[in-house]
Structures are given as structure tokens and as C-alpha cells.
Amino acid sequence: MTRLILFNKPYGVLSQFTDARAPSPRPTLSPFIDLPNVYPAGRLDFDSEGLLVLTDDGRMQARIADPRFRLAKTYLVQVEGEPDQAALDALRRGVRLKDGMTAPAEAQRIDPPGLWPRDPPIRVRMTVPDTWLRLSIREGRNRQVRRMTAAVGHPTLRLVRWAIGPWSVDGLAPGAWRAVPAALPRD
Incomplete structure (x- = not known):
């Protein structure tokens, strides 16, 4: 049976189970999730917080992470300054x-x-x-949200991924996880 795990990744934790960086490895998922054979569907930067979805099903992992499937990723973003309508419109246009x-x-x-x-x-x-x-996007470029807000003149101060498709971090404390029914999102 396919497992689907929603995890609230704390700030300063890698989105993987090991870190080979020497001499001092960074914190990883290992202390938080002690389940065999589950892997993150996508990534969330070390300095970002919030929802990370993990699964033991490769097909579901690809469906969640691959930008071709255009699954919305919603972020709560604290930015420097006060974006005006022109800045918001620029984000909305691309x-x-x-x-x-x-x-x-x-x-x-x-x-x-x-x-x-x-x-x-x-x-x-x-x-x-x-x-x-x-901010909701349907792509997955490296540090995309941070680069987008900076491009419109408002650097990101804090970045929390709140939702991926139908799944949300709502009700999960940092470092906590819960299993949910494993159903692929519809197009």
C-alpha cells in the first residue's frame, strides 16, 4: 500500500535523509521521520520551511514533483518593503x-x-x-520564489511552503508529520 507523508520541515533542515558534507553535516530528515523507503517528492531549501511531501511510490513522487504536471505549490512569503500593485502584477504576469x-x-x-x-x-x-x-506557482526552479520576489524589488525574509496541490501543512507543528490517504491529484 502506498504511503504519503506530510511533513512540516523546520528552517535549517535538509530535504534529504543524509548529508555527507564534512566536517559538520547539516540537520536532515532522519531525526524526524523514522520510516523505511519514503523519499521526498521534490525539495524545499535549507533556509525555507513548511510542507514537504514524502512517499514510497515512484509514480506518485514524479506526479507531485515534476513541473510538467503543473501541481500548484503555495507559499506564504514575508518580503522586505511593501509591494505595490505593479510588483504584484509583475508576479502575476511572470x-x-x-x-x-x-x-x-x-x-x-x-x-x-x-x-x-x-x-x-x-x-x-x-x-x-x-x-x-x-504566492502560488506551478514550476519548480531552484529558489524560484526568492528570485521572483527579489526581481520585483522585494527580497524574501521568510518563506513557508503552505500547500502542494490538495495537501497543506495546516495543523502540523514544525518537525511533525502525518500520514494521509495516498491519492494522486487530478489534473
Whole structure:
């Protein structure tokens, strides 16, 4: 029977089970998930937090992670400054990055979400405000959300992946996981 695990990856943890970096390996998934033969469907950067989906089914892993299937990935993003309508419209149209144009994103300003505290906390500058955005993309380029917000003049301070397709990190504390029914999302 296929297993599907939703994990709330803490900040500063690799999205893999081992780290061969010497002399001091970084924290990995191993202390959090002690299940055999499950693997992440995609990745989440070391300095990002939130939903990581793991499965023991290669077909499901590809369906979740492969951008060809266009499964939405939704992020709560704390950015420096206050994006105006032009910046939001640019994200919605797609942004030119060094590796080409991104696909259009869904982007909106949101009230600060009731998230867990980050350890370490983000840097706070008294003279520069910050804003929260909800950003959904259907691609998976390296550090894409961070590069998109920077391209419109608002560097990312905190990045939390909230959802992948129908699955959400809602109700999961950092470092916690839960098994869910293993059903492939429909197109």
C-alpha cells in the first residue's frame, strides 16, 4: 500500500535523509521521520520551511514533483518593503529571471499569518517595513520564489511552503508529520 507523508520541515533542515558534507553535516530528515523507503517528492531549501511531501511510490513522487504536471505549490512569503500593485502584477504576469521568464503566479497581499516562530527569527529593520504575500506557482526552479520576489524589488525574509496541490501543512507543528490517504491529484 502506498504511503504519503506530510511533513512540516523546520528552517535549517535538509530535504534529504543524509548529508555527507564534512566536517559538520547539516540537520536532515532522519531525526524526524523514522520510516523505511519514503523519499521526498521534490525539495524545499535549507533556509525555507513548511510542507514537504514524502512517499514510497515512484509514480506518485514524479506526479507531485515534476513541473510538467503543473501541481500548484503555495507559499506564504514575508518580503522586505511593501509591494505595490505593479510588483504584484509583475508576479502575476511572470518575471524575467536569469534562466528565462517564469510562468504567471497567483500573488496577493495577506495579513500576517499566525505561524509558529522561526528559529532563528528573521532580521528586523526598524526603518524598512515588511509585507506578507501568498504566492502560488506551478514550476519548480531552484529558489524560484526568492528570485521572483527579489526581481520585483522585494527580497524574501521568510518563506513557508503552505500547500502542494490538495495537501497543506495546516495543523502540523514544525518537525511533525502525518500520514494521509495516498491519492494522486487530478489534473
